[in-house]
Amino acid sequence: MDAAELVTLLSPEGLRLLDSLPHYDSTADVVHTVSVLRAAGHSPELVAAVLTQSRLRRRAATKFDDFADRMLFTEAGLEQATRLSVAALHAQRFRSNGLRRIVDLGCGIGGDALAMAALDLEVTGVERDEVTAALAAYNLAPWANAEVVNASADSIRVEEYDGAWLDPARRVTASGHTIRRSRNPEDWSPSLDDAFAIAGRVPTGIKLGPGIDRDLIPAGCEAQWISVDGDVVELVLWFGALARPGIRRVATVIAGTTRAELAAAEDSVDADVGPLGEYLYEPDGAVIRARLIGQLVRDLGGRMASDGIAWFTADTASATPFATCFRVTDSLPFDVKRLAKLVAARRIGTLEIKKRGVDVDPAALRKTLSPKGPNAATLILTRVAGKRMALLAERS
Template identity: 50%
Template sequence: MDRDGIAQLLSPAGWALLSALPPYDESRTLALSERMRDEGIDPALVAAALTQSRLRAKAAGKFGTFADGMLFTAAGLEQATRLSVGAHHARRFRDAGSTRIADLTSGIGADAMAFAGIGLRVLATDVDEATAAIATVNLRHFPDAEVRHGDGLALDLEAEGIDGVYADPARRTSSGSRVFDPAAYEPSLDAVLAVRERVPALGLKLGPGIPHTALPADAQAQWVSVDSDVVEVGLWFGPLAPEGPGRSALVLRDGEAHVVQQTSEERPPTGALGGYLYEPDGAVIRAGLVGETAAQVHGRLLDATIAYVTSDALVPVPTATAYRVLDSMPFGLKRLRTYLRGRDVGTLTIKKRGTAVVPEQLRRQLDLRGSTRATIILTRVAGSQQVLVVEPV
């Protein structure tokens, strides 16, 4: 959204229009737009208001009811931290004793809101003027939060009294394409990492797909998932990482938080299929901590290259999904079709890991029409393609 659109929305008439819009409904947008224009409302304001209405509806998943009073850009919403995750970021700074945080790449202000929400003083900056204006709106309820338009890396951190720094470098081009090279982030990863020489309490949010080899040796790297969706990896330095350097996973599920911490570099053992199968949360897998799950359930890997753990015991683990193993067989279309039809299966859940089989294509080939449900897992067991028939515990 450009500056003119923001300026119109922030006028008394614009804000009143935005507040009066009904809940967003794509099927009614055209008619609503035409009606407002027929009433003499500036078409540019109509477009800006409807865009914000659409973005607010989309933002509800990240911000809940807070989204109703916020402004967004499409790119800013895409990269914005969920409030539930931002709260964990904020607590790291608070627990480390930080009191004034510089958010060097504030975007629409999501993390800055979380910081300010627990009483931290915040100086938020963004190089884009329109985005900085939106962050100012979103932080308007926090008297100790200041937003500036400018380059956060140019701040005189010492003069500003900053004792904690946070950054979420842009990882998309202006056209929306993902950037995978840390040197091409905006600002670059190295440029942000240099800040820890001035303020040791540095926290970074990066995309969860960054390879382990690209991570600094002195970082506590924590992959985060929200309801099984891996959303980020946080890099924490100095007093923000009381655990010390290493890898961990933060699993937020059903309103609860669970942490898996790296305890060993040893690879977990592999072995025969047991009575139970465990699928670690994606954050645990990205963090390379499947071995921690194996240790928790007294289990082993089915295959050295696959992130499935098997065990003879059922152990409640909040960071992994457990399945009871009902049957197993070598993968073969005819054999599997006969097996499932013989059990009157009509609805089939297909999970896979370590195989090129396309679930939807397989489902069509099986052509099941029965009345019962089943779950199968396609994977490798000791290098061999297998079908595991399971049921969630």
């Protein structure tokens, strides 16, 4: 989105037209909608702008729920925006520590700032891209305790605030469009070194990608990996008063409206490898990223299925939010012909295939196995005591 498109969109005609649009789900719907709007006398530029926003609003519903229906977005801004349920957790941490005036450096479209404002924090969003800053200001307009400044992060005196939140832009953008992604922390805005410098001056939270090189994580901070409905969405580094005493590794698991947390003072030591039991567990990705598998295995009285494999096994089933449990019904060395015979004998027509530590193409294997029948099962291809195994299982 460029400045001209923004002006068109923010006109009274543009906003009224955007809010009046029905949901559309196919290319045919788009073509029809364009024809209707053009026949009504709306300019091509306005039609393109409102249809783009309508599409982004539909996508944004997974992150912002009903709030999405009154927000405006850029492609890059929506992609990097924190889910509202997760942003609310971050905002609550600031509030519970008595930090009331927060600066959101690199606020993007204003998702995190929105959650802070909703919890009655005074938040100043800082965004250097003019178009994105204007959209953030629009999105935060309902909250008198929120403002947006069009400026670079390094121009702000963070000491004037109680705390800081940073979501460094890991994409090189122009007018809200991603030009390229950068894996180099020095290319981020602000750079990772600059972000850490800010964290040395005020209590700070820094949102990063969950797959960041762990060697970049400073020793003194709390590192929190967060998953939502099985998808690891982010890593947050907490500094100063925002870092909890004695906690350095955290896996936060959100499923629907429930939340659970596994925390430790350091990476946990791996559990011992042992024989395959009746139950096999697949740890949540946040637990794997936080390297807390060993702690979880010991908590559940289990053992690792094999060295270098995140899955673990136990003789009994234990309910846990931190792993998915499967009851193993059949196990055999991984041999496609034997496996095909077993799938046919069990009359399995619905077959979920999972793999870890075994090099196989699930789509090609499914075609070879040709599952048919009324029954369902999960096929787990993994290593057990170093050997490639095929395990038929059911979710416990």
